Amino acid sequence: MTLAEQLLDAHVAHELDALRGERFAAQVEVELDHLLAAVGGLELEKVVQRELVTAVALKYVATFLLPGAIPEIAGEIASRVRSHPANVVPLGELVDRARVAELVSVLAEMRGVRERVLRGLADNASLQSGVGEVMRGIAISPLATGRRFARMVPLVGSGIDAAEKIGAGLIDGADQRSREVAERAAGALLGYISTNAAETVSDDELREAVLEVWDALSVRPVGELLGAVSEGQFVELFVAVYELWLDLRTTDYIASAVSSGVEVFFDTYGTFTLTDLLAEFGLGREDLLEEALRFGPPVIEALAETGVLEVLVRRRLAAFYTSPAAQALLAEVPTDR
Numbered sequence: 001m002t003l004a005e006q007l008l009d010a011h012v013a014h015e016l017d018a019l020r021g022e023r024f025a026a027q028v029e030v031e032l033d034h035l036l037a038a039v040g041g042l043e044l045e046k047v048v049q050r051e052l053v054t055a056v057a058l059k060y061v062a063t064f065l066l067p068g069a070i071p072e073i074a075g076e077i078a079s080r081v082r083s084h085p086a087n088v089v090p091l092g093e094l095v096d097r098a099r100v101a102e103l104v105s106v107l108a109e110m111r112g113v114r115e116r117v118l119r120g121l122a123d124n125a126s127l128q129s130g131v132g133e134v135m136r137g138i139a140i141s142p143l144a145t146g147r148r149f150a151r152m153v154p155l156v157g158s159g160i161d162a163a164e165k166i167g168a169g170l171i172d173g174a175d176q177r178s179r180e181v182a183e184r185a186a187g188a189l190l191g192y193i194s195t196n197a198a199e200t201v202s203d204d205e206l207r208e209a210v211l212e213v214w215d216a217l218s219v220r221p222v223g224e225l226l227g228a229v230s231e232g233q234f235v236e237l238f239v240a241v242y243e244l245w246l247d248l249r250t251t252d253y254i255a256s257a258v259s260s261g262v263e264v265f266f267d268t269y270g271t272f273t274l275t276d277l278l279a280e281f282g283l284g285r286e287d288l289l290e291e292a293l294r295f296g297p298p299v300i301e302a303l304a305e306t307g308v309l310e311v312l313v314r315r316r317l318a319a320f321y322t323s324p325a326a327q328a329l330l331a332e333v334p335t336d337r
Helices: 002-016 023-039 048-062 070-082 097-108 111-122 126-142 144-150 156-165 167-172 175-200 203-219 220-226 233-250 252-267 273-279 287-303 309-323 322-333
Strands: none
Touching: 002 023, 023 070, 023 287, 070 220, 070 233, 144 309, 175 233, 252 322, 287 309
16 A cells, blocks of 8 residues: 555544544534634625625526425425414414504505505406305305404495395395396495595504404414315415416516615625624524534434445545645655654
8 A cells, every 4th residue: 555545544534533523513613713713804795796696696586496396295284284283373372463463554554555456356357256155145144253254344344234135136036146146246345445445444444454353363273274275275376376486587577676685785784794794694603503513413424324424535635645746745755664
């Protein structure tokens, strides 16, 4: 065995020993401290150029593809989530009412958006048909609970009353005729709401109505709410949103949004040092060390047990010991001992 081969074996053994057990933990801590000391004072924009970040972001936004099995995985996730014992927790324990109130207040003040949405809904034939079926069902067989919740929403209470008043005609008429009448009534109700909601419903009234609905839902178990959507519907929704994203991501609009986001990030944090940037996002030395020791040892042990770790280390080091420079140095070492 040549001297180069002996040195390579010794070096490989040294590195393998340093990568396992207590020596690995000590080495990670030392190397992390050296890294933070060396680069922690550098500013972000001096280390990474915003143009490069923009290019990478646009690349993965526009071309990154999810595996074809994602819908099936989503279905399996939905199934397990729906049947998980944790679903007994009430919705109100997961989401604080104060947060909901803040969101509702913001949405209630968006009067222009609210008016446009309502008018768009009123012109939607499918929605008219769906609301018509609800009104028809209420007219034929009034449900106290359904009417109580419906009346929480401004302007809908009058529509429910109207549905009940025409109930007799719906019962006596043919089924198709009753559907047509209900759909026309639904269209008229939606049209009335879209035309008058912005003027007749105050922000406080809308906020109060939505929060009343929230209060009723907040005491219900999460599992009961999830049960309202079937596994198949969940998968269909996921696939529809995914396909919509595939269409949107190649548009100039999304590219502009990504570029603007990178610009704002660098305008805000470009002059931060790497140490300050980590602290800004709540990451410190102890966090980095904890995660390195959490994931590093199991992966290294798995590679070591299969022999892959030694192959990787040996291949990396062998390049030096077989290089002309190393061979020339070793040739000068006296052979007599």
